[in-house]
Amino acid sequence: MRQLALFPLNLVVFPGEKLNLHIFEPRYRQLVHDCLQDNITFGIPPYINGGVSMLGTEMRLLNIEKTYPSGEMDIRTRAVGLFRVREFFHELPGKLYAGATVEELPDDTTADLALHQQTRKLIEQLYDILNLRRLFLDLPENFRAYDVAHHLGLNTEQEYELLEAASELERQQLMLAHLEHILPVLQETEHLKERVRLNGHFKNLTPPAF
Numbered sequence: 001m002r003q004l005a006l007f008p009l010n011l012v013v014f015p016g017e018k019l020n021l022h023i024f025e026p027r028y029r030q031l032v033h034d035c036l037q038d039n040i041t042f043g044i045p046p047y048i049n050g051g052v053s054m055l056g057t058e059m060r061l062l063n064i065e066k067t068y069p070s071g072e073m074d075i076r077t078r079a080v081g082l083f084r085v086r087e088f089f090h091e092l093p094g095k096l097y098a099g100a101t102v103e104e105l106p107d108d109t110t111a112d113l114a115l116h117q118q119t120r121k122l123i124e125q126l127y128d129i130l131n132l133r134r135l136f137l138d139l140p141e142n143f144r145a146y147d148v149a150h151h152l153g154l155n156t157e158q159e160y161e162l163l164e165a166a167s168e169l170e171r172q173q174l175m176l177a178h179l180e181h182i183l184p185v186l187q188e189t190e191h192l193k194e195r196v197r198l199n200g201h202f203k204n205l206t207p208p209a210f
Contacts, residue, residue: 003101035061042058083103
């Protein structure tokens with residue numbers, strides 16, 4: 001158990017992800033200064049359904065990209081791991097920002113090869129439909145669920161469910177179920193769009209022989 005500064009946001013951040021943030025509130029400007037001065041990290045627990053989640057992602061400040069005359073800042077950060085909140089504090093002692101006593105969560109990275117290949121094929125189909133072929137070409141062969149999670153059409157609650165998964169195998173299963181659900185819908189939508197495009201064109205059809 002240890003104490004961690006918190007920066008709740010209405011988004012989900014996955015381990016390994018780089019996140020750029022614009023900092024304008026005084027409490028979080030103070031947090032950035034503390035990160036610089038004391039080399040501390042901070043946590044982003046997703047703010048979902050009107051409340052701060054008990055699971056979050058630990059972030060490390062990489063650099064301050066720009067400081068404005070007003071004191072606002074553009075910063076670059078990187079997600080380094082997951083934690084679970086054990087006790088939440090609206091303000092840490094002597095600070096403007098929130099914090100918590102947290103427990104670090106281990107990450108089981110063992111993947112199922114067959115599921116990986118199956119998911120990869122479905123992701124390729126998804127990106128083809130969405131005209132995101134470049135994303136697929138840039139995808140490493142040994143990608144993890146976290147690497148593609150923001151590009152699967154998941155809503156915030158579904159992304160949080162993926163964050164809650166305790167192992168890569170469980171994340172693979174969630175991805176596969178999601179892709180198998182949305183792909184038929186997207187494919188039918190594409191077929192419908194094609195039929196709409198064809199309507200209104202002159203058609204050279206061969207009538208049936210009787």
